[in-house]
Amino acid sequence: GEGAVPCGDDPVDPEPEMPEPEVPMTDPVTEAPTDGPDEATAAPTPAPVEVPTVPPPTPGDDIVVPMDPDIDNPDDVPVPSPTEPSPAATAGLPNDCTVMVPDDAECWSSTIAMGIREILVSLGVFPQYNVDQKRCYKMCPETTIAIGIQVPDSSPPIYTGGDYPLPLVNPNVYIQCGDSGSSEENCVLSGGTDQLTTWHDTEAINELIGFFPLLLPDLPPLGGLPEDFVPDTSNLVVRGLTFENGVGHTDAGAAGALNGISAAVNLSSPGSNMLFEDCIWRNADDVNPPTAAVSVTYHDSIHTPGAAYAGLTIKDSTFESGTYVRAVAMTNIDRADFGANAASDGFEFNIEDCRFNRNAVGGQVVRLLHVTSGSI
Numbered sequence: 170g171e172g173a174v175p176c177g178d179d180p181v182d183p184e185p186e187m188p189e190p191e192v193p194m195t196d197p198v199t200e201a202p203t204d205g206p207d208e209a210t211a212a213p214t215p216a217p218v219e220v221p222t223v224p225p226p227t228p229g230d231d232i233v234v235p236m237d238p239d240i241d242n243p244d245d246v247p248v249p250s251p252t253e254p255s256p257a258a259t260a261g262l263p264n265d266c267t268v269m270v271p272d273d274a275e276c277w278s279s280t281i282a283m284g285i286r287e288i289l290v291s292l293g294v295f296p297q298y299n300v301d302q303k304r305c306y307k308m309c310p311e312t313t314i315a316i317g318i319q320v321p322d323s324s325p326p327i328y329t330g331g332d333y334p335l336p337l338v339n340p341n342v343y344i345q346c347g348d349s350g351s352s353e354e355n356c357v358l359s360g361g362t363d364q365l366t367t368w369h370d371t372e373a374i375n376e377l378i379g380f381f382p383l384l385l386p387d388l389p390p391l392g393g394l395p396e397d398f399v400p401d402t403s404n405l406v407v408r409g410l411t412f413e414n415g416v417g418h419t420d421a422g423a424a425g426a427l428n429g430i431s432a433a434v435n436l437s438s439p440g441s442n443m444l445f446e447d448c449i450w451r452n453a454d455d456v457n458p459p460t461a462a463v464s465v466t467y468h469d470s471i472h473t474p475g476a477a478y479a480g481l482t483i484k485d486s487t488f489e490s491g492t493y494v495r496a497v498a499m500t501n502i503d504r505a506d507f508g509a510n511a512a513s514d515g516f517e518f519n520i521e522d523c524r525f526n527r528n529a530v531g532g533q534v535v536r537l538l539h540v541t542s543g544s545i
Contacts, residue, residue: 261348310347316361346409403440453491
């Protein structure tokens with residue numbers, strides 16, 4: 170009948186479900202009991218992904234060196250690896266160039282960054298580069314770099330209120346403005362007592378190298394220059410740069426100045442076959458005027474006696490609206506280095522197709538000492 174149970178089968182009540190035993194929740198770090206999972210964090214946390222450690226870049230650095238925290242031997246620290254040049258970075262540069270580019274950029278907008286790169290080449294930090302290569306630097310067009318003022322009697326020179334002057338110590342450096350190398354692209358160095366310099370004093374260069382860990386803390390350990398290192402800026406080429414608003418040293422700062430001279434282009438370690446083409450020097454200060462727009466100082470003791478080691482050509486360039494203590498362009502002698510036959514060491518100076526407009530000078534427009542050949 171209704172509700173009957175088939176033969177042989179006794180009615181069985183379903184087995185009641187047993188609750189899971191409660192496991193007290195504990196904090197994974199302190200192992201202290203907790204009230205349970207928070208709704209926002211109840212989902213399981215994925216295992217952390219191991220990511221290589223890379224120090225953050227310092228503002229203004231052009232080099233970042235990945236550092237492995239497990240490396241105990243400083244000699245095993247990876248060396249800096251400059252960025253490979255992009256097509257935009259190489260555009261307009263000569264075909265025989267080894268193109269030098271900053272990290273994360275296609276052109277240069279810092280003079281000290283360029284100078285540091287060149288000194289690191291001297292130190293052998295970059296095995297792929299050497300001073301026998303023609304190394305090309307493209308400066309960013311429509312860019313003005315403010316150059317700082319030297320702190321009096323600082324050694325090596327310390328500059329405040331702007332970038333360092335561009336320091337050069339190696340041969341075969343090629344610098345141009347933008348893709349064309351024309352002054353119309355407006356690559357401007359503005360202010361300061363010096364804007365582009367070459368150094369003859371290796372001790373001062375080594376002191377500057379001593380500051381590199383402060384400027385670029387991720388560099389591997391650096392030594393000084395080799396004992397036989399001789400600064401030489403032979404085959405320097407500068408195209409299309411504008412140098413403006415240069416000032417003179419104050420009386421307090423002149424003693425610690427490079428050669429005691431202030432000049433937008435202050436060549437203290439001259440080499441042979443140097444060229445400045447389609448450059449502009451303008452608006453040097455008339456209240457505190459610099460010594461000159463271009464100054465070349467002989468330091469005979471670091472060159473082979475009797476060798477015609479120095480030569481400079483300024484071509485298709487303009488000097489305008491500047492006030493100078495001695496001259497617009499001049500050569501100078503470090504008399505402590507020179508003997509009676511200094512002129513025999515040779516210096517060639519050429520000025521071709523240049524324009525001199527509305528300049529005021531305390532001496533000569535062009536002042537040349539111990540120049541053995543050349544033309545104006």
